Amino acid sequence: MRLNKKEIENKLRQLPNWQMQGKAIGAEFQFSDFPETIRFVNRVADVAEALNHHPDICIYYNRVVISVYTHSEDGITEKDFTLAEQINQLLQQ
């Protein structure tokens, strides 16, 4: 179910790195070099496959911009926040 604007804002306040990015929620992550960046993208891909929910991922050398959205609902859902939280957790491992 689509979250409303207030629900999204409340959840974003508890989710470091993430903010509204157009209609999606998005985050940017920076690494020391390209191989480290690619390793992170692979871990994000594993999380996405496990959740069967796939973000848009853009790689700019040592930066990754991730954008999460529920196309089937044309909005932001709990699924998007679960994916975003799991991506954040990768940084703590």
Next chain:
Amino acid sequence: MRLNKKEIENKLRQLPNWQMQGKAIGAEFQFSDFPETIRFVNRVADVAEALNHHPDICIYYNRVVISVYTHSEDGITEKDFTLAEQINQLLQQ
């Protein structure tokens, strides 16, 4: 050394999939699913590391949009076409 517009156009004619994409040369590749897409991105990353020339890579589920540009020259160079050709070769392997 930066290639001029005519040189770039001539080279693009011999390079399937690639076209001007803003100031860069770019291509879009489509796969059957997300894991296959990620495998392709990893092979592109290996090529990029070997050439020490890194494209921008955007992943949209089963599509990859690649953009190649020589920032140090603020233009398109032979290096960009070498990278683009090697990316195309991955599809034939």
